[in-house]
Amino acid sequence: MHIKxxxxxxxxxxxxxxxxxxxxxxxINDQIQFLNDQxxxxxxxxxxxxxxxxxxxIHMKTPCDYYYTVLDQQxxxxxxxxxxxxxxxxxxLNLLQKTAGFSDQDYASMLYFKILDxxxxxxxxxxxxxxxxxxEVVINKEQEIKTDTDVTQADEDQxxxxxxxxxxxxxxxxxxxFSPSSYNLKKGELYYxxxxxxxxxxxxxxxxxxxxxxxxxxxxxxxxxxxxxxxxINEKNHIAVGDMMMFGTWGVNFVSNLAYxxxxxxxxxxxxxxxxxxxxxxxxxxxxxxxxQPVVSFSAMAQLSPYIYFITENYFIHYxxxxxxxxxxxxxxxxxxxxxxxxxxxxTNLLMGFTGxxxxxxxxxxxxxxFGLTYFARMMDDIPPxxxxxxxxxxxxxxxxxxxPSVSYTHKFGKKY
Numbered sequence: 001m002h003i004k005x006x007x008x009x010x011x012x013x014x015x016x017x018x019x020x021x022x023x024x025x026x027x028i029n030d031q032i033q034f035l036n037d038q039x040x041x042x043x044x045x046x047x048x049x050x051x052x053x054x055x056x057x058i059h060m061k062t063p064c065d066y067y068y069t070v071l072d073q074q075x076x077x078x079x080x081x082x083x084x085x086x087x088x089x090x091x092x093l094n095l096l097q098k099t100a101g102f103s104d105q106d107y108a109s110m111l112y113f114k115i116l117d118x119x120x121x122x123x124x125x126x127x128x129x130x131x132x133x134x135x136e137v138v139i140n141k142e143q144e145i146k147t148d149t150d151v152t153q154a155d156e157d158q159x160x161x162x163x164x165x166x167x168x169x170x171x172x173x174x175x176x177x178f179s180p181s182s183y184n185l186k187k188g189e190l191y192y193x194x195x196x197x198x199x200x201x202x203x204x205x206x207x208x209x210x211x212x213x214x215x216x217x218x219x220x221x222x223x224x225x226x227x228x229x230x231x232x233i234n235e236k237n238h239i240a241v242g243d244m245m246m247f248g249t250w251g252v253n254f255v256s257n258l259a260y261x262x263x264x265x266x267x268x269x270x271x272x273x274x275x276x277x278x279x280x281x282x283x284x285x286x287x288x289x290x291x292x293q294p295v296v297s298f299s300a301m302a303q304l305s306p307y308i309y310f311i312t313e314n315y316f317i318h319y320x321x322x323x324x325x326x327x328x329x330x331x332x333x334x335x336x337x338x339x340x341x342x343x344x345x346x347x348t349n350l351l352m353g354f355t356g357x358x359x360x361x362x363x364x365x366x367x368x369x370x371f372g373l374t375y376f377a378r379m380m381d382d383i384p385p386x387x388x389x390x391x392x393x394x395x396x397x398x399x400x401x402x403x404x405p406s407v408s409y410t411h412k413f414g415k416k417y
Contacts, residue, residue, distance in 0.1 A: 025053045025065050026115065031072040034095075034107070042108035050116060057188045057414045061364070067119060071095070071111075080111065082118050091118030091125040171412050172368050173268040174203070174211075176299045176313040177354040178408075181273045182238035182264035184230035185211045190413040195406065203228075216249070223249045238264040254284030258295065269309070272300040279317065289322040307360040311370065314353035321348030321380055325387040325394040344387075346396060348380040354406060366412040374406040 026047055028035065040054070047054040058066055064085035071080055081092040093114045099107070118125055173183045174191065178201075185191055185205030191213075193201045201215035209230050216223040228242035240262045247255045260277030275297035283290050299313035326341040356372010378400045387394045 024051070024067060024119070025055045026067050026069060027055050027058055028069045028071065031070065032078055034071045034078070034111070036104065038104040039108045039111070042105055043112060046108065046112045052119075059414070067115075069115060080114050080118070082115065089126055090122040093118060093125050170268040171366050172309075172358065172360070172410055173271075173301075176273075176301060176311045177356070177370055177372070177406070179273075179275070179297060179299050179313045179315075180228055180240065180242065180262065181271065181299065181301075182230055182240040182262045183268060184209055184228065184240070188414050191410065192413065193408060193410045195408040197409070220249050221252050222246050222254075236266060240264070248284065252284075254282055256281035256291070260295070260297075262297075266301075269303040270301065272298070274298055291319060293317055293319045301358075304357075307362055307365075309358040309360070310356075311358050311372075312353065312355040314351065314355075317350045319348055319350070320345045321396070323394055323396040325392055327392055329391045344384065346380045346383070348378060351375075351377045351379070356406065368410045370406070370408040370410070372406055374404055376402040 026043075044054045055066070066085065067090075068083040068085070069080060070083070071078070073079075077097065078095040079092055080095060082090050084090055095114070096110060099110075102110075174181055174185050175193070178193070178195070185203060187205050187207050189205040191203040193203075195201075197218075199215060199217050201213060203211050203213035203226075205211045210228070211230075212225070212227045214223070214225045224244055224246035226242060226244040228240055230238065230240040232238050242260055242262075244258045244260075245255075246257070256279070258277050258279045260275055262273050262275040264271050264273040266272060275295075277295040277297070279291055279293055279295045281291040294317070296316045297314060300311070302310045304310055322343065322345055324341050324343050326339070328337075328339045330337045352375060354370075354372055354374045356370055359369045359371070361367040380396060380400075383394055383396050386392075
């Protein structure tokens, strides 16, 4: 009878343990190039046996189903650190430094047992460089002793650390209203943006530094593709190069291209971007002349509250505008009607952009809405006096300024941790 109780108790404990992991997922941010395909495959098998899913992306609707693991270098030691969805460090352990002769299977086993140890003993292996945060493990040659430490100051440190981590994230840092920043999507992230639900745009993170996107209107006119490569110089300085090729579809005749480079300064939540590009376009249905001109852009983002951002993006282009003047005159005395037209050019400055606010969904920060004003202004040299008479009509007299309310919707799908 005693043996049956022991067996039953073991089965009960095993069921509780495996069920506790049935919904758990592991994602790993490898900052030290520790992982490779062989190690990943081995970890997948090992975690699966423990009832844990080793994932390469995050389902943003259930972020608390994941253990967020970071492999990084801290001073002279490599460490594995795990956080929960509240950005609380639940454990951190050193990786072995002397691993001569280790195979990929050995590396996988070492990492697997350390991660499993932290998960099974949350808030035990949590230390800072100076002192423990909550509990510290002291290893004695004869026995393992776990001692509690003073956590009053440690709790304050942990709260401050969590606050800093929460402030560092921004799901929408890769773009402003439409223009890109020098930040890139993570590998596996898909970003969707629509303006008025008429223009639709998607961007996909191929790697952590390279993304590619495409977009079109609901009519399929025009269609564009836009690759981008990004690089972080340091925490506050980032650069990117990219291209947007746009061409007519469904019988619309034109081709244009914008090659650009951007420099972004600041954090992911407060930054500004200076861009320089070269815009070229063929003469066609959407353009009445060829363009081969540089373009300057300036964009900025500022966090006003946890869920509200101020954003602005602006473009400036100078070009020789091609205009036409039509002459039409009726001579009452002779009854003759004369008409002809002439082409001429004017130095033209084009300024356009968007300024407004981004509202982040409080429950799902992967969703955002942008509200504001889109504006267009065309400034040019004075029209030649020759064409100012009542018998002349010139295309340069057209609309020179426009401002309209604008709204866009953004949604990020999946996140590579």
